Amino acid sequence: MSIKILHTADWHIGKQLLKIDFAQDMNLFFDWLISCIEEQNINVLLMSGDLFDQANPSQQAMKQYYYFLKQLLPLNCKVIITGGNHDSPHVINAPKELLEILDISVVGGVPESISELFVTIELEGQKVVVAAVPFLRDKDIRSVAAGESYDDKIELIKHGIATYFSEVNEYYKDNYKGVPFIVMAHLYAQGASVSESEREIQIGNQAGVESSVFGDEPHYVALGHIHRPQMVGKPHIRYSGSPIALSFSEKKDLKAVCILELEGDNFTISSLPIPKFRKLISIKGTVEEVQKEIVNYQSDSPLIDLAEVLIEEENENIEHIRILEELLTTEPQNGLQILKGSIKFKNEVAGTSKLLTKGEDINDFSPVQMFEKRLEQDDSIENSRDFVNAFKEIMEALQSSDSID
Ligand SMILES: [Mn+2]
Structure with missing residues (x-):
């Protein structure tokens, strides 16, 4: 036996x-x-x-x-x-x-x-x-x-x-x-x-x-x-x-x-x-390449496949940003839903942000990640690692008390 x-x-x-x-x-x-x-x-x-x-x-x-x-x-x-x-x-x-x-x-x-x-x-x-x-x-x-x-x-x-x-x-x-x-x-x-x-x-x-x-x-x-x-x-x-x-x-x-x-x-x-019930995929390229891939996409999953799109274009263009926003709000097509996306311009106008990320949700970030994002915004903070470690200790003390997740 x-x-x-x-x-x-x-x-x-x-x-x-x-x-x-x-x-x-x-x-x-x-x-x-x-x-x-x-x-x-x-x-x-x-x-x-x-x-x-x-x-x-x-x-x-x-x-x-x-x-x-x-x-x-x-x-x-x-x-x-x-x-x-x-x-x-x-x-x-x-x-x-x-x-x-x-x-x-x-x-x-x-x-x-x-x-x-x-x-x-x-x-x-x-x-x-x-x-x-x-x-x-x-x-x-x-x-x-x-x-x-x-x-x-x-x-x-x-x-x-x-x-x-x-x-x-x-x-x-x-x-x-x-x-x-x-x-x-x-x-x-x-x-x-x-x-x-x-x-x-x-x-x-x-x-x-x-x-x-x-x-x-x-x-x-x-x-x-x-x-x-x-x-x-x-x-x-x-x-x-x-x-x-x-x-x-x-x-x-x-x-x-x-x-x-x-x-x-x-x-x-x-x-x-374990069989895959849906795929998670990344679609990368210029706006045109990404759009083409989405139109030609064919899913064979029982559930809707999920995609993140990563667009990279030479020059900054407000139209490209609009297209990304549209992709993120459209209903699933061909068994594919665009869930999140980012756009990067190689030749950015000085002072504009390098990377525009859309479709991020606060639930995707842990409290520590949110804290790190906040620290990034503040140039005057030098020893940020110490701050992050101190924050983690506080979070852990709270978790140990089992009152929050
Ligand atoms: Mn775990």
């Missing part, structure tokens, strides 16, 4: 990109996932954090989540879900005891005792133990000391993360030694290749940990946070990636889930591609 485990992460239920709601994409993904679990006889589903896009998900997002779980029930698949940096531990944990009855384990935030992270699964004599480690918030892993420098803080966070995982391994060795072992985690591992849509965690990515923090004990590390599927250092330490492209920077990513098959203590790891 073998145990089949599916590892996925970063669903970001409720995510919107500009005016596009990804609810339909998630529905199609859930349909695909359900049939995949059924066809492949998956016994365990691991979801490594960022279940929702917002700490306070919309009612529609909650409904979508519970509807998915309901569909899963007849399939006899054990579910383990952890909270990511986007998730509120309280929101994830609220239905914990009810879900437990349905064989769905949720670990929204760091529990009181490490033992609460551990879930064992036994199927006809084949055993596996999972340590469901959620996103580790600053307050979970270190005590704040007055007057510490920014660099001290990064070192303390890294040290705190490493200590936490070594305690997880100690607990495993004391209680489950010899049993195949999976660790779930939601963090930034150094060397991973990122896209634009992962919100920075732990004062930027400077506190990224080395994959060695997981130690020698885990047979597999099921990572979340980075949206591009990849292994980190070793083949058994992996990001499954997000199921759908959540920003234009992910447009070329192949989206996938990881499938592990465990027989005895031998893991076979493979990657299963």
